[in-house]
Amino acid sequence: MSALPEVGASAPRSVSELRSRFRQGKAALLDHFRASRASSTAATRLIRALTKHVDLTLGDLWEHAMMPPGAALLAVGGYGRGELFPHSDVDVLVLLPPDQDHANDALRSSIEGFITACWDIGLEIGSSVRTVAECIEESHRDVTVQTALLESRYLCGARRVFNDFRRANTEAMDAKAFLRAKTLEMRQRHQKFEDTPYSLEPNCKESPGGLRDLQVVIWVARAAGLGKTWNELAAKGLITPFEVKQLQRNEGVLKLIRARLHMAAGRREDRLVFDLQTAVAESFGYRPTKGQRASEVLMKRYYWAAKAVAQLNQILMLNIEERVNGLQDAPMRPISDRFLERGGMLEVATDDIYERDPHAILETFY
Structure with a gap:
């Protein structure tokens, strides 16, 4: 380039x-x-x-x-x-x-x-x-x-x-109070934007799985002194190096879409509304085919990124909550041979439990 x-x-x-x-x-x-x-x-x-x-x-x-x-x-x-x-x-x-x-x-x-x-x-x-x-x-x-x-x-x-x-x-800074406030704020924001990353006209900044879900993770981690970059969070054991790559890749996709959306709208616009989806798709070089519109290709890419971000947001917010509230040091109570309870959260007895026994996932819901 x-x-x-x-x-x-x-x-x-x-x-x-x-x-x-x-x-x-x-x-x-x-x-x-x-x-x-x-x-x-x-x-x-x-x-x-x-x-x-x-x-x-x-x-x-x-x-x-x-x-x-x-x-x-x-x-x-x-x-x-x-x-x-x-x-x-x-x-x-x-x-x-x-x-x-x-x-x-x-x-x-x-x-x-x-x-x-x-x-x-x-x-x-x-x-x-x-x-x-x-x-x-x-x-x-x-x-x-x-x-x-x-x-x-x-x-x-x-x-x-x-x-x-x-x-x-x-x-x-009161890290615990800040975490509670930002978690509540995030839940209210998710409700406002339909509680799904799959909205037909998603807001690439505010919707579940949008850029804000990444920012809130960094905010609460930074407030707690756990780091201010994905690599720093990985060094603290909050995420794996593989998850860091996933975060960086999908964050890059969302930033690209938001930047192209601003360009297509000619103003600050974070909603992928129907009227702009085709213009943004064409700025990506996508073209309609016999079986698929250009906007469908764009939205499929957006939904993949938003889904991954929403999932990683949940994982990270739980991990940060454990650290901030000291739950990682709480005693574990056996529930069965496969599962334990710690601080109101379900834990697996071994990390490879689902690989060794895929049916164990059904036990999670009983």
Whole structure:
């Protein structure tokens, strides 16, 4: 695959020049992706390139806005995770030092100028302005804020206040409470999206088996100090190397579909609605045949990935729950020759029980 175009090479002298550089650079990245072969690698490279392009742009805007020296700019949410899709929102946090007065006219003017400039150049920005103490207070009230802050990433400004924030945020994290809240949130989300990965018009981000099911695993694992990548989770014994490969492959498929869906819609759209399925399928190079529409080929690929993600999500969430609640150290109570009970969960006596005796699976339900 050809290299991505270089963008943001020279520093602009004005916001007007920055606007031109940002829009031309983003257009070049999207054009390159549109013309490339539909692959998970191409989608990953685009997501990283868009993130880097926005990072550089925000850094320049921060300087133009003459922000106070003690403040810092943080990427949060999906942007903090380093995952910007073609039409993703860009969520940022302006982190203020503890002695900064929100009502200060000069500060308010600088922040308003920065946010206005972001919108002016074409960034769909979502912003909040808080001190470290306010961040912690708000995260205790709202698990959505807590989740966004968990994935925060330093962009520019004062590193000292960022380091203070990371330390305070880590100390304030209650892994058990966070796990309970995210598990409940996930169940409610699944119900909202029909409780199945096989919806006719699935949301590739929010539906069961969508990207959110992968993100929630990383969130709860990270909050518990169990890792923030699939390989780190494998090193902790939460998943096998084979399952890591499955996760990475299917995550790549979902990211590719979401990126192509944004391109086909020309806006942020995560639903594979009927009106867009054919366009997305054609962007993959799929063509109708006598017995199958192009959209059917696409959806079959989506359903395979979503099914695998839904299954792996269940396995990982249970394994993480065991670690967080200390259930792996709970005593085992024999139920039969083949099965044991531990912490309210059914365990097999040996890992190869179903290979040696396939009929044992029927005993699971008695």
